[in-house]
Amino acid sequence: MVDILHKIGIKSSSPHAVYKALTTLEGLSGWWTSDTKGDCKTGGVIRFRFGNGGFDMKVLAQDPARHVLWEVIDGPEEWLGTKIGWDIRQDGEWTTVLFKHAGWKEPVAFMHHCSTKWAVFLVSLKALLETGQGTPWPDELKLDSWEENRAAA
Amino acid sequence: MVDILHKIGIKSSSPHAVYKALTTLEGLSGWWTSDTKGDCKTGGVIRFRFGNGGFDMKVLAQDPARHVLWEVIDGPEEWLGTKIGWDIRQDGEWTTVLFKHAGWKEPVAFMHHCSTKWAVFLVSLKALLETGQGTPWPDELKLDSWEENRAAA
Numbered sequence: 001m002v003d004i005l006h007k008i009g010i011k012s013s014s015p016h017a018v019y020k021a022l023t024t025l026e027g028l029s030g031w032w033t034s035d036t037k038g039d040c041k042t043g044g045v046i047r048f049r050f051g052n053g054g055f056d057m058k059v060l061a062q063d064p065a066r067h068v069l070w071e072v073i074d075g076p077e078e079w080l081g082t083k084i085g086w087d088i089r090q091d092g093e094w095t096t097v098l099f100k101h102a103g104w105k106e107p108v109a110f111m112h113h114c115s116t117k118w119a120v121f122l123v124s125l126k127a128l129l130e131t132g133q134g135t136p137w138p139d140e141l142k143l144d145s146w147e148e149n150r151a152a153a
Numbered sequence: 154m155v156d157i158l159h160k161i162g163i164k165s166s167s168p169h170a171v172y173k174a175l176t177t178l179e180g181l182s183g184w185w186t187s188d189t190k191g192d193c194k195t196g197g198v199i200r201f202r203f204g205n206g207g208f209d210m211k212v213l214a215q216d217p218a219r220h221v222l223w224e225v226i227d228g229p230e231e232w233l234g235t236k237i238g239w240d241i242r243q244d245g246e247w248t249t250v251l252f253k254h255a256g257w258k259e260p261v262a263f264m265h266h267c268s269t270k271w272a273v274f275l276v277s278l279k280a281l282l283e284t285g286q287g288t289p290w291p292d293e294l295k296l297d298s299w300e301e302n303r304a305a306a
Contacts, residue, residue, distance in 0.1 A: 003155070006272075007265035009297035094298050098265055112160035112251055119159075119272030123294065141276065144162035145247050 004101040004115045008122045009094040013129040015065035018088050018095050021125060022068045023059075031125040031134035045073065050137045051150045055079060078110055095129075097122070116143060157254040157268045161275045162247040166282040168218035171241050171248050174278060175221045176212075184278040184287035198226065203290045204303050208232060231263055248282075250275070270296060 010018060021027035028036045028046065035049040042062050048055045056074035060083070061067065068086040072079040087098040101118060104111050120141050128134030135141070138151040163171060174180035181189040181199065188202040195215050201208045209227035213236070214220065221239040225232040240251040252275060257264050273294050281287030288294070291304040 002158075003260065004268070005155075005157075005260055005265040006269040007262060007296070008269055009295075011298075011301075092298055096297065098262060100265075107156065107158055109160060109251060112158040112253075115157070115268065116159040116161055116272045116275060119269045120276070122269060123273070142162075143160070144249065145164075145245055148164075 001102070002104045002107045002111065004099075004104070004111065004118055006099040006115075006119055006122055007096065008099070008126055009091070009096050010126050010129045011094050013095045015088045015090055015095055017129055018097060018125075019065045019068070021129060022086055023062055027128075029136060031128045031136050032121050033137040034139075035137070046070070051153055053150075057084065076110070078104065078108065097125070113143060154255070155257045155260045155264065157252075157257070157264065157271055159252040159268075159272055159275055160249065161252070161279055162244070162249050163279050163282045164247050166248045168241045168243055168248055170282055171250060171278075172218045172221070174282060175239055176215055180281075182289060184281040184289050185274050186290040187292075188290070199223070204306055206303075210237065229263070231257065231261065232267075250278070266296060 021031060023040050025036050025040060033048050033050050036046065038044060038046040040046055040059060042059050044059050046057045046059065054075065055072055057070035058073045060071050061069040066088055070084045072082050082101060082103040085100045085102065089096050099118065099122060124134040124136060124140060142148045142151060174184060176193050178189050178193060186201050186203050189199065191197060191199040193199055193212065195212050197212050199210045199212065201210065207228065208225055210223035211226045213224050214222040219241055223237045225235050235254060235256040238253045238255065242249050252271065254271060277287040277289060277293060295301045295304060
């Protein structure tokens with residue numbers, strides 16, 4: 001098993017604001033994908049779509065302003081059963097997010113891609129909270145021709 | 154051992170242009186840090202500085218337009234002995250870079266940070282090659298107060 005790890009600091013925000021961006025349809029739509037639907041409560045399923053395809057996440061755990069954990073229950077085969085965890089803490093003036101997409105079976109090229117893409121969306125989360133404007137799909141930076149063509153379809 | 158993995162596509166570039174950005178002082182200064190010195194030949198040592206601190210990389214291998222491999226011989230303790238590999242290939246109109254920072258002893262918070270930061274600099278590499286203008290240190294996106302303070306010092 002191999003994991004994707006990231007860490008990002010958000011200036012002049014708060015753990016509550018970051019938690020809200022991870023646990024509400026409005027928040028998630030503001031940095032990951034504008035097409036986010038479903039039930040954000042613990043036990044619920046959130047459906048993230050990116051045009052042709054996407055991910056369904058079951059919300060396994062939520063600890064307000066501290067922790068969120070999802071399990072992928074539908075999406076690309078490599079993602080099925082993987083877990084995505086978010087840990088939030090305050091470091092002085094900055095709110096820090098520790099991110100982990102855990103349980104990949106193999107370090108395939110698609111995992112490399114998803115690692116970089118998560119960073120692109122974490123930068124979008126940072127921008128949303130610092131400036132009020134993120135770059136959720138379909139407006140985020142495209143990393144290959146497949147993504148470019150999907151966004152144009 | 155745990156690894157940081159990334160993949161990024163660069164549009165309307167070429168494997169030779171990407172290789173040049175990874176194997177010349179001018180190229181490296183254009184996307185990673187403006188303070189890059191040393192000897193980029195195989196067996197040489199390249200010194201990357203970010204104000205107070207940085208990394209010395211020994212160039213272990215270079216295969217023109219295909220592969221570059223560095224070993225960290227000086228820098229933060231967590232980086233010592235780790236290896237950074239770059240694989241380049243052409244996928245239609247896009248040049249793809251597979252990146253691997255291999256051999257971390259533990260998935261510490263600093264590794265999470267470096268994973269995200271590598272993505273920020275890979276986006277800078279992409280911008281340099283697509284537009285002629287990257288965002289090398291000290292102009293890149295800051296991810297925490299330590300980075301912000303170091304850039305201001």
